[in-house]
Amino acid sequence: MSELTTQDITRIRQDFPILQTNVHGNPLVYFDNAASTQKPFSVINSINSFYTHHYSNVHRSVHYLSEKATELYESARETIREFIRAKESREIIFVRGTTEAINLVAQSYGRSLIKAEDEILITEMEHHSNIVPWQMLCEQTGAKLKVAPINDEGELILDKFLELLTSKTKFVALTHISNSLGTINPIKQIIKAAHKLHIPVLIDGAQAVPHMAVDVQELDCDFYVFSGHKLFGPTGIGVLYGKTELLEKMSPYQGGGEMISRVTFEKTTYNTLPFKFEAGTPNISGAIGLKAAVDYINNIGLTRIMHYEKSLLNYLTQEIQKIPDVRLIGTAKNKAAIVSFVMGNIHPHDIGTILDQQGIAIRSGHHCNMPLMQRMQVPATARASLAFYNTKEEIDHFLNALEQVKKVFH
Amino acid sequence: MSDLQELYQEVIIDHNRQPRHCHAMADATHHAEGFNPLCGDQLTLYLKIQDEKIVDISFQGQGCAISTASASLMTEALLGKTITEAQKLFKTFHVALTAKELPATSKDLGKLQALIGVREFPMRVKCATLAWHTFDAAMHHQQKPISTE
Numbered sequence: 269m270s271e272l273t274t275q276d277i278t279r280i281r282q283d284f285p286i287l288q289t290n291v292h293g294n295p296l297v298y299f300d301n302a303a304s305t306q307k308p309f310s311v312i313n314s315i316n317s318f319y320t321h322h323y324s325n326v327h328r329s330v331h332y333l334s335e336k337a338t339e340l341y342e343s344a345r346e347t348i349r350e351f352i353r354a355k356e357s358r359e360i361i362f363v364r365g366t367t368e369a370i371n372l373v374a375q376s377y378g379r380s381l382i383k384a385e386d387e388i389l390i391t392e393m394e395h396h397s398n399i400v401p402w403q404m405l406c407e408q409t410g411a412k413l414k415v416a417p418i419n420d421e422g423e424l425i426l427d428k429f430l431e432l433l434t435s436k437t438k439f440v441a442l443t444h445i446s447n448s449l450g451t452i453n454p455i456k457q458i459i460k461a462a463h464k465l466h467i468p469v470l471i472d473g474a475q476a477v478p479h480m481a482v483d484v485q486e487l488d489c490d491f492y493v494f495s496g497h498k499l500f501g502p503t504g505i506g507v508l509y510g511k512t513e514l515l516e517k518m519s520p521y522q523g524g525g526e527m528i529s530r531v532t533f534e535k536t537t538y539n540t541l542p543f544k545f546e547a548g549t550p551n552i553s554g555a556i557g558l559k560a561a562v563d564y565i566n567n568i569g570l571t572r573i574m575h576y577e578k579s580l581l582n583y584l585t586q587e588i589q590k591i592p593d594v595r596l597i598g599t600a601k602n603k604a605a606i607v608s609f610v611m612g613n614i615h616p617h618d619i620g621t622i623l624d625q626q627g628i629a630i631r632s633g634h635h636c637n638m639p640l641m642q643r644m645q646v647p648a649t650a651r652a653s654l655a656f657y658n659t660k661e662e663i664d665h666f667l668n669a670l671e672q673v674k675k676v677f678h
Numbered sequence: 679m680s681d682l683q684e685l686y687q688e689v690i691i692d693h694n695r696q697p698r699h700c701h702a703m704a705d706a707t708h709h710a711e712g713f714n715p716l717c718g719d720q721l722t723l724y725l726k727i728q729d730e731k732i733v734d735i736s737f738q739g740q741g742c743a744i745s746t747a748s749a750s751l752m753t754e755a756l757l758g759k760t761i762t763e764a765q766k767l768f769k770t771f772h773v774a775l776t777a778k779e780l781p782a783t784s785k786d787l788g789k790l791q792a793l794i795g796v797r798e799f800p801m802r803v804k805c806a807t808l809a810w811h812t813f814d815a816a817m818h819h820q821q822k823p824i825s826t827e
Binding site for chain 2: 292614615616617618621622625632633634638647648676677678
């Protein structure tokens, strides 16, 4: 298997129109991939083409366009199934994004199967989307939320986590990769431990699927969720993977058309999987765009992407620490290409604004990780998050710009 | 870089590094809290008002250079002013930062003109106006923290 070369990256960058633009008179350096990713022509064109040539509602009609649109939509479902190595395509539910997927599980699984005094276990490093739905569920059911701690490097303290898995624990939800710290969690080990106690596990894979190969059968997770827009696909589309036996047990999330089998005013029966959880007209163009994104990634190869991003991470980490007053937040041994940092007393927002003027897009703030920021004892961080279309030259430009920031605040 | 230079000019850097009137006030007659949760800027503002005049003003908090400098410049501008003068200044400042065209009244802002550059950075306007909205909240004895987000 060959590595990605400089020529490969140059060619890849040509596929992304926005990477050719300027911001405030400078070439765009897009280091905000953990927030969302840029789209290649093939994704943009697939959506365009659908609306131009094949648009219709899906599953509804016997005419040609509807048949075509349904074919494209269901083909996208099959592509996703293959992408995460799920057993059956009815285990792939299209939703709006990671947040909706987690809310669906919390309400649909949680409301019927979680009782008062049950415990739901999450971690200190979770995104708000993997905290708040569980808090809401606890409020509704009287269940208790337990939080597994992390160490100062931003790693889960595994024995403390395992201690929190008790006979009272009825659900575990944790992130595959932390969006602020970049920490890659030992989810396979955790799933195994949870399953010994018959506890189902939901994995937030939003930051993982764009950067590493995910095999849900090998992981044996019960639910796996992610967003299309972080995977070089459009916004408004995401995926909930769930094991068939669990999804069958769960009551529907939203009611309406498509998710029904038969409706009378006396009684309504529900549709089979996956449609039981896809009420209303879905984001058809979103699913089609997402398929194009997955096809694009597969063409490059996730293993090559992972290796290339690792080399970028190593370079950035090594060089940024040469700048005095820079402190990295998140120094796990096993990390993705996400670098959060603080720089002396300079507020991340000021760093962000000054970098923006040089065309560099980073994120500054709490990254929807307010409890994590509190744990790491920082009000906010500046975060550079990379993807396979970023380069070493861009990193050098970024490091130079940080020196400029220091000059402004001498 | 010139827009940036306008924003992060010496006055702002100076007030951020050494904010004026930055301390608590035990005998405040009015106080309020301002908090922008999305960006993390937070301040508590204290006022001592006697005979409709601001005889003392101070703040404590943490946040970006813009919010800190704005709070510091505000305390300098408001100390010794009557309530009416202070509220007029608040309106002038707010309009100067948010109106489509820069109004002529912005010339009445004195040292506060240092913050006019924030107009070119719409995402940061809330940082500059936080202290002022907190002042307004204090005048109305607002119990809950206010936000400019």
